[in-house]
Amino acid sequence: EIVLTQSPGTLSLSPGERATLSCRASQSVSSKYLAWYQQKPGQAPRLLIYGASSRATGIPDRFSGSGSGTDFTLAISRLEPEDFAIYYCQHHDTSPREYTFGQGTKLEI
Amino acid sequence: QVQLQESGPGQVKPSQTLSLTCTVSGGSFRSGGYWWTWIRQHPGRGLEWIGYIYYSGSTYYNPSLKSRVTISKDMSKNQFSLKLSSVTAADTAVYYCARADEYYNYYGMDVWGQGTTVTVSS
Numbered sequence: 001e002i003v004l005t006q007s008p009g010t011l012s013l014s015p016g017e018r019a020t021l022s023c024r025a026s027q028s029v030s031s032k033y034l035a036w037y038q039q040k041p042g043q044a045p046r047l048l049i050y051g052a053s054s055r056a057t058g059i060p061d062r063f064s065g066s067g068s069g070t071d072f073t074l075a076i077s078r079l080e081p082e083d084f085a086i087y088y089c090q091h092h093d094t095s096p097r098e099y100t101f102g103q104g105t106k107l108e109i
Numbered sequence: 110q111v112q113l114q115e116s117g118p119g120q121v122k123p124s125q126t127l128s129l130t131c132t133v134s135g136g137s138f139r140s141g142g143y144w145w146t147w148i149r150q151h152p153g154r155g156l157e158w159i160g161y162i163y164y165s166g167s168t169y170y171n172p173s174l175k176s177r178v179t180i181s182k183d184m185s186k187n188q189f190s191l192k193l194s195s196v197t198a199a200d201t202a203v204y205y206c207a208r209a210d211e212y213y214n215y216y217g218m219d220v221w222g223q224g225t226t227v228t229v230s231s
Binding site: 032033035037043044045046047050051056057088090092096097098099100101102103104 | 155156157158169171172205207209214215216217218219221222223224
């Protein structure tokens, strides 16, 4: 079973700053099936990044994803007030078929 | 634009079966390339995949829940459903339905329902 570990648990930054969030897999995974989500209080998660580095439809270009193997990163170049939320990484395995989520990083002001 | 909406009881008694339905609107459940998914989130916790179903009827479940989970579909109503048996307080959570896009988003879940809270309590 693949375990995704996100760090830091909480990241305190100010609007305009750059955020860097980490997701580490317990074993090498295909970057094709690595995604990132944003979740705000009381809302469903929103897909930000798929395939480790491709932005989902409608996602601003200040969000970027990178990485391969066991180490993946979500970067937010210039934080806007609406970016303060919880971020989850997710991997989909095709054999056996299952999803794994990281425990989340809370981005706070 | 595809939208998803969960429905079902907000409270279930211990040992009973939790039943939820997700209605797909603005698109067809029959469309290939999509896996119709159930996810849950325990209070103040992270996300847990429950399972998913393809329009053909193929299903896959989280191994930790597999013995208690059934996901089914009703194509005539453009719906898919979740049944979770023998529930305990540990099954109290917000339950989401979502669409996972196999071909474009590489199984990224790009459409979500708003979520429904289910409390297991006598």
